[in-house]
Amino acid sequence: MKKFSILLFVLLIVTSCGNDNQRDDESSSSNTATSKPKIIHEFGYTLNNYKVIKDTIKKGESFGIILDRHHVYYPKINAIAKKIKDTFDVRRIRAGIPYMILASKDTLEKAEVFIYKNTKASATIVDFKDSTIIAYKYRKPIKIIEKEVAGKIYSTLSEAMDSLHLNPNLTYNVADIYAWTLDFGKLQRGDQFKLIYEEKFIDDSVFVGYGKVKAALFDHNNRDFYAYRFVPDSIKKIPEYYDDQGNMLRSQFLRSPIKFQYRVSSRFNLRRKIAYYGRVKPHKGTDFAAKVGTPIMATANGKVTESRRKGGNGNYVKIRHNNTYSTQYLHMSRRKVKRGQYVKQGDIIGYVGMTGNTSGPHVCYRFWKNGRQVDPFKQKLPAAKPLKKSLKPSYLKFIKPLEAQLDKIDFTK
Numbered sequence: 122m123k124k125f126s127i128l129l130f131v132l133l134i135v136t137s138c139g140n141d142n143q144r145d146d147e148s149s150s151s152n153t154a155t156s157k158p159k160i161i162h163e164f165g166y167t168l169n170n171y172k173v174i175k176d177t178i179k180k181g182e183s184f185g186i187i188l189d190r191h192h193v194y195y196p197k198i199n200a201i202a203k204k205i206k207d208t209f210d211v212r213r214i215r216a217g218i219p220y221m222i223l224a225s226k227d228t229l230e231k232a233e234v235f236i237y238k239n240t241k242a243s244a245t246i247v248d249f250k251d252s253t254i255i256a257y258k259y260r261k262p263i264k265i266i267e268k269e270v271a272g273k274i275y276s277t278l279s280e281a282m283d284s285l286h287l288n289p290n291l292t293y294n295v296a297d298i299y300a301w302t303l304d305f306g307k308l309q310r311g312d313q314f315k316l317i318y319e320e321k322f323i324d325d326s327v328f329v330g331y332g333k334v335k336a337a338l339f340d341h342n343n344r345d346f347y348a349y350r351f352v353p354d355s356i357k358k359i360p361e362y363y364d365d366q367g368n369m370l371r372s373q374f375l376r377s378p379i380k381f382q383y384r385v386s387s388r389f390n391l392r393r394k395i396a397y398y399g400r401v402k403p404h405k406g407t408d409f410a411a412k413v414g415t416p417i418m419a420t421a422n423g424k425v426t427e428s429r430r431k432g433g434n435g436n437y438v439k440i441r442h443n444n445t446y447s448t449q450y451l452h453m454s455r456r457k458v459k460r461g462q463y464v465k466q467g468d469i470i471g472y473v474g475m476t477g478n479t480s481g482p483h484v485c486y487r488f489w490k491n492g493r494q495v496d497p498f499k500q501k502l503p504a505a506k507p508l509k510k511s512l513k514p515s516y517l518k519f520i521k522p523l524e525a526q527l528d529k530i531d532f533t534k
Contacts, residue, residue, distance in 0.1 A: 164221075164236055164244060165246070165259065168223070171225070171234070172223075172224040172230050173221065173222070173223060173224075176219070176221075177220070178216050178218050178220060180216045181216075183212075184198070184202065185198045188235065191230070191231065193231065193249070204256075205247055205255075208245070218237065219238045220236060221234075222234070234248050235247040241329045242330075243259065243260045243261070244259045264321070265319050266320050266322065267335070268319070269315070269316070269317055270285055270287065272313065272314055273311065273313050274310060275310055276310070278292060278295065278305055279382060288331070291316075295316065298348050299346065300375050300376065300467075301370055301371050301374075302346055303341060303346060304385075304498075306385045306409070307385075308341065309341070309342060312339070313340040314338065315337065317335045317530075318331060318333065318334045334350060347527075349363055349519075351363055361508075363516065367513045373421055373466075374466075376420075376498075377420075378417050378418050378448075378486050379417060380418070386408045386409070387404060388404075388408075390403070390404045391403040405487060406449075406486055408484070409484050410481060411484070413472075413474055413475065414454060415472065415473040417470055418468065418469060419440055419465065419467065421440075422442065423463070424463050425470075426440065427439035428460050429456075433477045433478035435477025436452070436455060436456050436474065437453060438453070438470050446488070446489065446490055447489040448487065448488055448489070449486075449487040449488075449489075450486060451477060451484065451485040452476050452483060452484060452485055453474050455471060455472055457469055458471070
């Protein structure tokens with residue numbers, strides 16, 4: 122009887138374990154059946170169908186070296202390069218740029234697609250998995266979000282924008298908008314600004330840059346400077362910025378040959394005592410002090426008549442804009458344009474330096490009117506083409522909601 126009880130107990134334990142194992146197997150089988158691999162789509166491909174290799178182009182690597190490493194051999198590589206040359210010049214790939222290889226999932230793992238990531242939002246795709254070779258540009262869908270911001274000047278525009286955690290590119294955009302109407306070297310502590318602008322995102326959360334600055338207001342020296350983006354020509358579709366009365370902000374000449382990272386260290390003065398010479402000597406220019414290497418811009422369209430190094434001027438460039446006006450830019454570290462070259466307003470013509478007779482890094486900006494050097498800040502310079510009278514009613518209607526939106530943005534305390 123005792124032996125029978127022991128056998129019965131052992132039998133019950135084995136049966137119980139067997140049931141538990143069966144339940145575990147059923148549970149495992151159920152989980153396997155329900156957990157399907159996530160389907161991943163990117164650049165128009167289902168990545169699950171390929172072995173995906175992500176890497177960055179190394180110094181000295183070429184398109185051929187990369188494909189050869191992934192089992193595409195040179196006769197095919199040469200055929201690919203020749204076929205796609207109008208869309209993608211494989212000789213121009215650069216070290217540091219990320220790329221992706223989509224390879225076959227068999228044992229050979231041969232490359233079938235090469236994806237060159239130009240930017241976060243765009244890529245060039247070379248597809249050679251079949252007998253047909255194609256290359257095309259791909260751009261990820263971009264989500265645009267409208268933003269508002271207000272700030273106060275304590276030192277410079279750049280520092281104010283940095284304090285708001287805004288990318289320097291937006292600072293450059295604002296500087297471009299007001300380049301003709303505001304002297305950024307004269308901004309005062311307590312000046313304020315408001316902006317309505319766009320930010321661009323891919324994959325919902327990856328920031329890839331700024332879109333339009335739709336409207337802006339600068340409160341400078343107790344005066345409001347409005348700027349509204351408006352497209353006056355529906356055919357050319359070139360946007361311009363106008364104030365609240367429909368006056369174009371852009372004029373024929375920029376106020377400064379440097380964007381905004383400068384201070385005016387010396388103004389046009391015919392009776393100034395120049396420290397370098399230690400005596401009174403006319404200073405027939407305006408000095409914009411900035412760091413060595415800061416880009417110098419042409420203040421208006423024109424033709425380069427001089428680009429050389431000479432005596433106290435150091436490296437300099439002179440531009441003839443028309444029969445009335447010419448400008449000159451002295452003491453460059455290096456020049457970027459040649460004599461006879463046509464330049465547009467805002468083009469980089471050289472970089473701030475200390476060549477010639479100078480005690481610190483700056484550009485001496487000289488301005489000629491009818492062959493005589495004058496102070497550009499005391500001249501009534503010609504404006505750009507104004508808004509057509511016929512467009513003014515539609516423009517005022519267009520800016521009305523933007524004006525109301527700006528009014529609702531509170532200046533920061």
